[in-house]
Amino acid sequence: MIARTAFEQILKEYDEKQLEAARELRERREQIEREVPRLKEIEDEIAGLSVSEAISRISGKALPGSYKDQLASLRAEKDKVLSEAGFTEDDLNAHYECEKCRDTGYVGNELCTCFKERVTNILYDQSNIKEILKEENFGTYSFKYYPEGExxxxxxxxxxxxxxxxxxxSRSEDNLFITxxxxxxxxxxxxxxAKELLDQGYFVVYLSxxxxxxxxxxxxxxxxRTGSEGASSEFVKKHIYDCDLLIIDDLGTEMVNSFTATQLxxxxxxxxxxxxxxxxSTNLSLKQLQDNYSERIFSRIANKYTFIKLLGNDIRMTKKLEEN
Ligand SMILES: [Zn+2]
Known part of the structure; x- marks a missing residue:
């Protein structure tokens, strides 16, 4: 199923990004050590000094006054040998695509913005929404397809x-029910x-x-994927339950049964x-919503959603007729 593949793909991508960063660092490190053999010795000496410092802190014995000078001169030498060979201190660190989350997708317990963007792209890519949003936005919204009157x-x-x-x-708790x-x-x-809120940086998930x-x-x-159900449901929960805006398009086109009614x-x-x-958004009337799903969904929606009802002729048909 497309959905499952998409979610697995993104989890795998993040795993791979981290492995790639680690692999890159290892290779760069090996190259630097080959070209700057002195580096390892300096680092060992710095490590040795840190150990003495820790011991002296615990035992209460003062370090020789030269300790700080030694450390400073080792660090300076490290910079020097690196730069002479054309490297910087930063080359000794892993390089992540996203430094904020170090390619884990999380900052603390929160999803990183890079991850949200990726999910948005992946969900939207599949329904080709990015192309659609270039055409369908408030800039191109027109009343001309709606007949005068009602x-x-x-x-x-x-x-x-x-x-x-x-x-x-950002301040309301409003929802929309568009019929x-x-x-x-x-x-x-x-x-x-969707376009407007995506442009404002909100996390929007759009699903039929x-x-x-x-x-x-x-x-x-x-x-x-076997073994990762926990992670996957957590992931889905994060996106479907927690995104800033969830758009459920064309409710009523799916097979309605007790499972879908409960899930909805x-x-x-x-x-x-x-x-x-x-x-x-739905073709269903309120009466059908009540009949097809359940009383409790109906009552949640009736109480917490603003209703928008659109009327008129089939615009797609009108546009097609105009084109011909
Ligand atoms: Zn990130």
Missing amino acids: ALDAAKNALQKAESFIRDF GAAGVGKTFLTNCI AIRLFDILSDVTFGSF FNCVNERILGKKHTII
């Missing part, structure tokens, strides 16, 4: 709600919001409902509790 009013109202959702994003028939611009509007349940079922039924509730509920924003 549909146009609804579109204007939707735009207003989307804009205030973005404006208040409407196929082709009335739900995904377009969602893309506009089908993909979302695919990933959640992989995690639940443990079909992730957990996901919606966890995110509300964690004060994280979610956007759900």
Whole structure:
């Protein structure tokens, strides 16, 4: 499954990055030691001095006054022999792609920004979203496809709600539930919001409902890489439950059963509790949501989501007709 491969791929990438940094350092170190044989001796002498320093600290016996001078002169010599051979002190350290997390993906218990970006890219790459967002954003949003009257009013109202959702994003706990028939611009509007928040540096995860349940079922039924289920579910939890904005596109297109109903509730509920924003777009009416999923999902969404309803003709069809 695509989802599983993507998650495994990213975990593996980080493992490989760390191994690569370590391998590079080892090779560089060997080369430096070959070209600067004196380096090892200096380092041993510095280490020896540090040991004497530690012993004297513990035993309370004072070190000879020359200790600091010796250390300083060894360090100066180290710099000198390195630079004479064309190296710097920094060449003795591992070089990471991301110095913040040293390619582990974590800074303390928090996910590093590099990791979030990578996940965003990987999720978005697969649905080709980066290309789409170049076309579908507030800059290209147009009312011209909405017929005068009810549909146009609804579109204007939707735009207003989307804009205030973005404006208040950092301080509100708002979520959006976008309904409407196929082709009335739900995904377009969602893309506009996603682009804006991605540009502001938020961690946005965009999944079709089908993909979302695919990933959640992989995690639940443990079909992730053997031996790493714990890490993988932790990983998925981090992204699906904890990202700044989760977009669930086209809810209702997946196979609805008790598993998906439970998973959807957990996901919606966890995110509300964690004060994280979610956007759900769907062709379903509220009545269908209530009938197809469960009363408790319906009530969470009814209480915690702002509703946006789009009306009008199928814009994709209209565009196609214009092109021909
Ligand atoms: Zn990092």
